[in-house]
Amino acid sequence: MPTHLLTALPAFLAYFAVAMGLLVLFLLVYLNVTPYHEVALIRAGNAAAAVSLAGALLGFAMPVANVIAHSDTLIDLASWGAIAGVIQILAYLAARLTLPQLNQDIPAGRIAPAIFLAAISFCIGLINAACMTY
Secondary structure, three states, X not given: OOHHHHHHHHHHHHHHHXXXXXXXXXXXXXXXXXXXXXXXXXXXXXXXXXXXXXXHHHHHHHHHXXXXXXXXXXXXXXXXXXXXXXXXXXXXXXXXXXXXXXXXXXXXXXXXXXXXXXXXXXXXHHHHHXXXXX
């Protein structure tokens, strides 16, 4: 194995571990903000829950990935990751205002509102990632 790979491995592992920690933390917060139980719904075959949760995770992961590519420290990653999480939660709350029946639509398996929520999450994540380029 080339020497430069071995010397970069600790930084890779540190950034990966912090990013995975941020992802798990975001997922736990998101699952507690939504009034329905996505994991149980997904296990039951509810595609709407899977689509909406996938959109939220992708919307969060994009800015985190961008920060990894542009940050100098793990503190930068953790700080900007927390901001990305807050913005994704705010995007979900805005979607709930736009679609007042969302709390019933996702558990009922209605895919159109789930796609809309996923698209909002994805678009906000993309804009968020672009804003985190410094």
